[in-house]
Amino acid sequence: MNPLSEFYLRQHAGLVRYARSVSSDEFGAEDLVQEAWIRCRQIAGREPIGDPAHLFRRVLRNLAIDRNRSLGRERSRLASGDFADVQARMADDAPSAERTLIARNDLERLHDALATLDERTRVAFEMHRFEGARLRDIADALDISVTRAHELVALALRHCRDSLR
Structure with missing residues (x-):
């Protein structure tokens, strides 16, 4: 040094x-x-x-x-x-038109990716990511184990990430 x-x-x-x-x-x-x-x-x-x-x-x-x-x-x-x-x-806080277009495109791809998931996986993911539900609550709502709820959320997350790449 x-x-x-x-x-x-x-x-x-x-x-x-x-x-x-x-x-x-x-x-x-x-x-x-x-x-x-x-x-x-x-x-x-x-x-x-x-x-x-x-x-x-x-x-x-x-x-x-x-x-x-x-x-x-x-x-x-x-x-x-x-x-x-x-x-x-002063800096403008609004995103550029290009960033807005990219974000909209990503959102459409995410929506399409969620639509291709089976309903139980999609519901588990939406409950966890959009509603803030705990895995225990998802398991109870879907009548599955907490481990399976975790697997469904992880599967959906991987699927969404892959579709955004």
């Missing part, structure tokens, strides 16, 4: 504390340390490193300054009422 990795593993908690102090961000400190680790590895790939502690502190301080400046710009935009700029950069 190289000296940079050894330092990182040994001093991780201290690096998080340092990031917390220079950024004044209790919740983002771990993210800063992770980003600093990536940057330090990139630097180490280009040039020799003398003191890993000095490098990490310098990178963490610079990242904290950059993040604080960015947050300051965002706050000023919000204060000035420029919501369109902020909203334009």
